[in-house]
Amino acid sequence: MTGKDQPVALVVGASRGIGRQVAIDLAKNGYTVVVAAKSTSDAYAKPFPPDPNSQQSTISTVEREIREAGGRATAIAVDTRDYESVQRLVNETVKIYGHLDVVIYNSGAIWWASVENTPMKRFQLMQRINPEGLYGTIQASLPHFKQNGWKGRVIVVCPPIYSRFFRGKTAYAMGKVGMSVLVKGLAMDWEREGKKDMAVTGIWPASSIESAATGQITKTDPHSVRDLRKPTIYSDAILAMLRAPVSEVNGLLDLDEDFLRRVEGVTDFSKYSVVEGAVPRRIMPAEFPDLTVAEQADEGRRTDSTKLRASKL
Structure with missing residues (x-):
């Protein structure tokens, strides 16, 4: 496959941790990768490569890592809170490579606390980066x-929907579950519109993954590192989702481990443990509620606001 023929994947939130690993492994598997996030740096500063979970890891260093390994990558800075910045990112991607085939949205802001202890500014930040940033990225990508x-795929870092997820982090859950609703709703749009080559899928970790966020926890509780998995489990699951038929993954909200086990037949996950021989604790339920209802197919009289507005003009 020539460089021109390679599928182009835009990874938003790819400067460190999970996003970095996803970008690197996509490149290893034949994708041209656009690495996007806010953070940039001198890619040739030492040491190199930097700690992948540190602030020294930026889209600049990730681009260099991919290129020096023989892959194709371009780093483009973006502020997902700013829709014009997102539009420039997507348009520049297509300007450089001619097309866009995959969008992976990994950007996220985190604050886990009660409503009382979640300041309004923190709440607004999470909503702007999490559901609004995702919505803007998809809106900007649809014309391409x-x-x-x-023909294309969208992968979103968002959870299956279940009530325990809300506990102790309501403000964060409001945004993340909103992203999951977008996955479900967009998938329904594409099915209804007959877009048989488009799929949008949500993915979430079954066990905690080594990252900058979990690094803060292990500093205060060193034993907790035994419950961490390497981010390669996430990139392996995403690659498997991209290989899967549209009918299997459109509208799916799944976990990395569960998808690899069910679809890829993986039974041994030991290679993903950060601590050799450890069996990380599963943080997610074994089963999730079915969100469908008996009247699922009965939409009643569909309302389309675009048509209502047009009729008033």
């Missing part, structure tokens, strides 16, 4: 997917 003949 249309140009592709409606």
